Amino acid sequence: MNLMSYRIHGLTLASALALPELVAVPEEQPPDAVVMVGTVPERLPEVEAEGPLWMAGKGEFLLAIPEVARYRISGGNRILVDAMPGVAAGDVRAYLLGTVLGMLLHQRGLLALHAGAIEVNGQVVAFAGHSGAGKSTLVAHLRQRGYRVISDDTLAISFDAQGQPWARPSFARIKLWADALKHLAHVPEQLVRDLTRLEKFHLLVEEDRQDTALPLASVILLNENKLDDGIHLERLRGLEAVNALSRQTYKPRLLKAAGLGTLQFQHCSRAAGRIQVMSLRRPKALAHMNTVLDRLEASWNPAT
Amino acid sequence: MSDSADADGPGRIIWLASYPKSGNTWMRVALGHLLGVANPEGDINQQVSCDGIASSREDFDDVVGVNAAELDFDQIDVLRPRVYECLSREAERTVFLKVHDACLDTPASEPMFPLNATRGVVHIVRNPLDVVASLAHHSSTSLNRAIQSLCSDRNTYCASPNVLHIQLRQRLLDWSAHTASWLDSPLPRLTVRYEDMLAHPFATFATVARFCGLEHPAQAIEQAVEGSRFERLKNLEAQTRFRETPQGNTHFFREGRAGGWREALTAEQVQQIIAAHGPMMQRLGYATGLADE
Numbered sequence: 001m002n003l004m005s006y007r008i009h010g011l012t013l014a015s016a017l018a019l020p021e022l023v024a025v026p027e028e029q030p031p032d033a034v035v036m037v038g039t040v041p042e043r044l045p046e047v048e049a050e051g052p053l054w055m056a057g058k059g060e061f062l063l064a065i066p067e068v069a070r071y072r073i074s075g076g077n078r079i080l081v082d083a084m085p086g087v088a089a090g091d092v093r094a095y096l097l098g099t100v101l102g103m104l105l106h107q108r109g110l111l112a113l114h115a116g117a118i119e120v121n122g123q124v125v126a127f128a129g130h131s132g133a134g135k136s137t138l139v140a141h142l143r144q145r146g147y148r149v150i151s152d153d154t155l156a157i158s159f160d161a162q163g164q165p166w167a168r169p170s171f172a173r174i175k176l177w178a179d180a181l182k183h184l185a186h187v188p189e190q191l192v193r194d195l196t197r198l199e200k201f202h203l204l205v206e207e208d209r210q211d212t213a214l215p216l217a218s219v220i221l222l223n224e225n226k227l228d229d230g231i232h233l234e235r236l237r238g239l240e241a242v243n244a245l246s247r248q249t250y251k252p253r254l255l256k257a258a259g260l261g262t263l264q265f266q267h268c269s270r271a272a273g274r275i276q277v278m279s280l281r282r283p284k285a286l287a288h289m290n291t292v293l294d295r296l297e298a299s300w301n302p303a304t
Numbered sequence: 305m306s307d308s309a310d311a312d313g314p315g316r317i318i319w320l321a322s323y324p325k326s327g328n329t330w331m332r333v334a335l336g337h338l339l340g341v342a343n344p345e346g347d348i349n350q351q352v353s354c355d356g357i358a359s360s361r362e363d364f365d366d367v368v369g370v371n372a373a374e375l376d377f378d379q380i381d382v383l384r385p386r387v388y389e390c391l392s393r394e395a396e397r398t399v400f401l402k403v404h405d406a407c408l409d410t411p412a413s414e415p416m417f418p419l420n421a422t423r424g425v426v427h428i429v430r431n432p433l434d435v436v437a438s439l440a441h442h443s444s445t446s447l448n449r450a451i452q453s454l455c456s457d458r459n460t461y462c463a464s465p466n467v468l469h470i471q472l473r474q475r476l477l478d479w480s481a482h483t484a485s486w487l488d489s490p491l492p493r494l495t496v497r498y499e500d501m502l503a504h505p506f507a508t509f510a511t512v513a514r515f516c517g518l519e520h521p522a523q524a525i526e527q528a529v530e531g532s533r534f535e536r537l538k539n540l541e542a543q544t545r546f547r548e549t550p551q552g553n554t555h556f557f558r559e560g561r562a563g564g565w566r567e568a569l570t571a572e573q574v575q576q577i578i579a580a581h582g583p584m585m586q587r588l589g590y591a592t593g594l595a596d597e
């Protein structure tokens with residue numbers, strides 16, 4: 001089978017599926033992981049934990065999206081994709097490049113955070129929060145202020161021998177819903193649609209593409225301030241910082257099911273010792289966006 | 305059809321089900337005080353407590369493993385029973401979840417709120433004539449728009465396809481159909497009227513506590529009634545913004561009374577609501593003749 005090579009999260013993937021969202025690179029041997037097409041059983045041979053769409057086995061993970069595809073992720077280096085006939089390739093990729101790739105990162109023992117991220121002065125500032133917390137929208141607005149996008153949803157982090165956490169670049173795209181795009185003065189109809197059934201689109205940020213890991217400087221947790229009393233940015237310390245960070249790991253339930261919860265907690269406590277963990281409580285309405293951006297910029301460029 | 309004496313379902317979830325603006329928050333304050341999770345000395349935001357809402361995106365994403373943001377509305381609905389089964393299975397005590405959805409079947413033709421995850425339903429209803437005025441205030445909309453939403457069988461929350469709502473899509477249907485969906489569900493259920501919570505708070509709330517299996521002395525019930533007294537909540541809200549107040553509104557707790565519709569609605573608006581919802585109003589014991597007192 002003819003495989004194409006791509007880079008994402010600092011990994012080389014050799015893939016039987018075309019992955020136009022990723023950076024294509026010349027063939028390199030050996031790849032960190034392969035993406036193959038083949039038959040995925042309905043159940044793993046040894047199921048240790050399972051949920052509505054997933055099951056975890058020994059060193060393996062299975063994700064089944066009804067009417068789209070089944071995915072089997074094994075040993076941190078192999079993804080098998082079994083797509084239903086006639087399903088749009090983009091729909092198959094949406095889950096492959098989301099939960100499936102996230103579980104591969106976990107299996108490889110990387111710290112994976114549910115976070116968007118940008119580059120600030122040669123370092124990475126990440127914005128973590130659950131789906132709907134405003135990660136992508138914030139990242140897209142920061143990009144309009146000239147910051148390079150590192151990730152829009154999942155941030156892979158590795159540690160060097162000195163314990164410094166390094167953030168690895170993700171996609172050259174930001175997934176945004178139609179209304180958020182309009183606020184950024186983009187026309188959704190001119191962009192690539194994410195899933196065929198949803199009003200969610202890919203804002204490409206090709207010129208931000210890069211493949212070099214950068215030191216992680218801070219993780220900012222996104223919270224909504226519903227009390228109408230302004231913007232609060234505060235640093236968390238000690239165990240509070242570690243716990244806050246570990247709540248932002250990518251898919252914590254799946255992580256635990258895969259037996260990797262302890263490792264991720266160790267990663268989080270290592271990272272918390274080296275970076276700033278901050279909590280941002282701000283009104284979510286887009287009308288406040290510029291004030292929020294000003295406040296963030298002031299925090300990393302303190303007036304001298 | 306009729307009320308059950310006990311929430312004796314096999315699951316751990318007690319659904320606090322209501323059409324919006326029918327006293328759900330009020331019920332949650334009273335329960336919070338009874339369960340000892342509300343702080344009688346605290347500000348308004350420490351008064352309301354329950355374990356969450358059935359339409360929580362966060363709970364769904366966590367349990368399902370794939371974000372609701374990557375599924376369409378029907379796919380999400382099909383999976384919601386699995387989420388509740390998981391939450392019920394993992395609960396170490398009774399869990400109280402607020403629900404504004406109608407009690408419907410999923411596109412896979414099974415109940416959205418499955419019996420095996422359910423301990424019971426506390427179903428709160430309010431005279432739709434008063435719901436309208438409260439809803440118009442809460443949503444910063446006109447009375448006529450509020451009436452339209454109570455009369456539309458397509459009434460939904462968080463259903464715009466163009467934004468990622470903080471909650472999952474909720475199908476409410478029109479007021480009568482919403483109410484019927486809970487009244488006619490086979491789940492163990494206690495239906496309480498907002499008007500009875502107001503007129504006979506102790507007796508009504510004692511019945512709710514008994515249904516929920518909360519064995520408490522009369523004194524604790526009295527304290528919960530006092531803790532959830534409307535004037536007290538309104539005063540607390542005057543001091544601190546309540547986090548459930550919609551953006552653009554100054555307050556959440558408005559009048560807290562029954563019969564405000566007499567001043568708020570025109571005769572035509574009253575007729576419109578009664579024409580649409582008269583039979584269900586009668587079923588719940590609400591007067592449908594204009595001259596009724």
